[in-house]
Amino acid sequence: xxxxxxxxxxxxxxxxxxxxxxxxxxxxxxxxxxxxxxxxxxxxxxxxxxxxxxxxxxxxxxxxxxxxxxxxxxxxxxxxxxxxxxxxxxxxxxxxxxxxxxxxxxxxxxxxxxxxxxxxxxxxxxxxxxxxxxxxxxxxxxxxxxxxxxxxxxxxxxxxxxxxxxxxxxxxxxxxxxxxxxxxxxxxxxxxxxxxxxxxxxxxxxxxxxxxxxxxxxxxxxxxxxxxxxxxxxxxxxxxxxxxxxxxxxxxxxxxxxxxxxxxxxxxxxxxxxxxxxxxxxxxxxxxxxxxxxxxxxxxxxxxxxxxxxxxxxxxxxxxxxxxxxxxxxxxxxxxxxxxxxxxxxxxxxxxxxxxxxxxxxxxxxxxxxxxxxxxxxxxxxxxxxxxxxxxxxxxxxxxxxxxxxxxxxxxxxxxxxxxxxxxxxxxxxxxxxxxxxxxxxxxxxxxxxxxxxxxxxxxxxxxxxxxxxxxxxxxxxxxxxxxxxxxxxxxxxxxxxxxxxxxxxxxxxxxxxxxxxxxxxxxxxxxxxxxxxxxxxxxxxxxxxxxxxxxxxxxxxxxxxxxxxxxxxx
Numbered sequence: 319x320x321x322x323x324x325x326x327x328x329x330x331x332x333x334x335x336x337x338x339x340x341x342x343x344x345x346x347x348x349x350x351x352x353x354x355x356x357x358x359x360x361x362x363x364x365x366x367x368x369x370x371x372x373x374x375x376x377x378x379x380x381x382x383x384x385x386x387x388x389x390x391x392x393x394x395x396x397x398x399x400x401x402x403x404x405x406x407x408x409x410x411x412x413x414x415x416x417x418x419x420x421x422x423x424x425x426x427x428x429x430x431x432x433x434x435x436x437x438x439x440x441x442x443x444x445x446x447x448x449x450x451x452x453x454x455x456x457x458x459x460x461x462x463x464x465x466x467x468x469x470x471x472x473x474x475x476x477x478x479x480x481x482x483x484x485x486x487x488x489x490x491x492x493x494x495x496x497x498x499x500x501x502x503x504x505x506x507x508x509x510x511x512x513x514x515x516x517x518x519x520x521x522x523x524x525x526x527x528x529x530x531x532x533x534x535x536x537x538x539x540x541x542x543x544x545x546x547x548x549x550x551x552x553x554x555x556x557x558x559x560x561x562x563x564x565x566x567x568x569x570x571x572x573x574x575x576x577x578x579x580x581x582x583x584x585x586x587x588x589x590x591x592x593x594x595x596x597x598x599x600x601x602x603x604x605x606x607x608x609x610x611x612x613x614x615x616x617x618x619x620x621x622x623x624x625x626x627x628x629x630x631x632x633x634x635x636x637x638x639x640x641x642x643x644x645x646x647x648x649x650x651x652x653x654x655x656x657x658x659x660x661x662x663x664x665x666x667x668x669x670x671x672x673x674x675x676x677x678x679x680x681x682x683x684x685x686x687x688x689x690x691x692x693x694x695x696x697x698x699x700x701x702x703x704x705x706x707x708x709x710x711x712x713x714x715x716x717x718x719x720x721x722x723x724x725x726x727x728x729x730x731x732x733x734x735x736x737x738x739x740x741x742x743x744x745x746x747x748x749x750x751x752x753x754x755x756x757x758x759x760x761x762x763x764x765x766x767x768x769x770x771x772x773x774x775x776x777x778x779x780x781x782x783x784x785x786x787x788x789x790x791x792x793x794x795x796x797x798x799x800x801x802x803x804x805x806x807x808x809x810x811x812x813x814x815x816x817x818x819x820x821x822x823x824x825x826x827x828x829x830x831x832x833x834x835x836x837x838x839x840x841x842x843x844x845x846x847x848x849x850x851x852x853x854x855x856x857x858x859x860x861x862x863x864x865x866x867x868x869x870x871x872x873x874x875x876x877x878x879x880x881x882x883x884x885x886x887x888x889x
Contacts, residue, residue: 473541517832628705749800
């Protein structure tokens with residue numbers, strides 16, 4: 319730095335003697351100043367640069383953005399030669415930590431929290447962040463903006479939940495002053511749940527295993543409506559129909575350059591609508607709810623983790639012909655009074671056929687939701703596999719099973735192709751972007767359940783963000799706010815519980831159909847609190863206390879093993 323300052327001093331003296339070169343000097347002066355400040359900035363540590371930069375770095379970023387940077391040829395003339403890689407690194411640094419006042423001046427929109435995406439996780443967290451009250455007494459709702467070019471698109475998946483879990487979620491949202499419509503979102507209720515694990519371990523194929531735990535089908539359109547609280551609603555959130563165009567290249571650095579930047583006071587991001595129109599948004603915090611394959615949320619690479627497994631399913635909402643049905647209380651073997659959670663039988667394939675061998679090696683099960691009259695939702699599902707089974711395989715198996723069971727489909731109202739990554743690495747916690755939902759790997763690694771987990775987690779995450787963004791605080795540190803949100807999702811205790819569920823998912827992926835029949839037959843013979851807590855797997859959901867500690871999980875494991883067939887337990 320002293321060396322370059324001496325160069326600057328000598329040039330100032332030359333200016334007085336060489337008035338005839340005044341024009342050239344004024345052309346080069348900005349380049350020299352930027353060069354000196356750049357050298358000073360590059361002597362700091364870049365391993366992880368927090369958004370709360372020092373004043374000298376803020377000055378550097380101000381000059382870097384306010385003037386054109388010197389080219390390689392200009393740098394060489396002034397005795398400083400940089401590589402192309404060094405230039406790119408310097409430009410990335412300045413691009414990602416821009417001057418706050420300049421960024422705010424060019425913004426088209428501003429908000430406290432920007433939510434990327436508009437699925438259930440996105441609308442759940444937006445609903446609670448903008449709510450007029452908070453159970454912990456933190457300040458009233460934040461100014462929330464939701465960004466998604468497909469905001470008006472219908473939600474395709476069908477959602478099934480345990481009744482007691484949905485009741486717990488209703489209670490949580492009411493504590494925030496929000497309502498989920500007084501059970502308006504429950505489309506169908508079943509007082510019991512059925513399973514079929516016959517064909518192995520001397521269990522007859524026709525034997526039904528009935529679980530006395532009520533199950534519900536969520537009306538996805540009604541849920542979408544109650545979680546859509548736009549600016550027209552009191553205490554709602556605003557919407558911009560556009561997507562981000564950025565991609566994270568390393569911690570808090572993004573490409574294309576300048577499309578997403580952070581500074582101590584917030585973030586500036588460029589969004590693009592389907593027609594190409596761009597909107598610049600200035601926000602204090604960004605929550606990414608765009609799913610497992612987010613371009614902005616980096617995964618934690620400091621600890622080894624298994625790659626994600628995949629749940630693949632083909633579903634169809636159908637109308638069936640009941641003309642020749644001897645019992646109008648049944649659709650095939652499936653009782654209309656019950657939701658069928660698992661049918662792992664394979665007797666619908668010719669014995670010894672390639673199709674049967676394939677189904678035994680890579681198992682799928684039928685999931686059936688009888689609706690009103692002769693309407694029913696069927697879904698053939700691969701619980702978790704790596705690599706994933708194909709949609710077409712699931713579809714073929716679904717209709718082969720229905721034909722074998724004598725179920726005549728007369729109309730297919732809608733089809734569903736379900737792809738759910740399960741497990742995999744957690745998000746890195748030292749990044750400014752807060753991942754939530756699938757972007758934060760919140761899907762249950764053994765079961766694929768996600769809706770209740772995300773809606774329950776939204777409560778703790780909303781509390782953390784609202785507390786950290788409290789305007790009455792003497793100093794708001796946005797890096798701390800992002801870290802607090804991640805801690806609300808993935809505290810050490812939550813991570814340990816998830817690791818146990820990941821172990822369960824890995825075990826399930828090793829099993830053939832016989833192993834899965836034995837596994838689930840033993841699983842549902844446990845006390846309801848034990849197996850219910852494992853399926854919940856999230857703080858606040860019923861029975862989760864049965865799995866929150868290592869002692870509880872060890873007791874669960876020992877009890878579970880005692881219920882399993884010896885062949886499965888030994889594996």
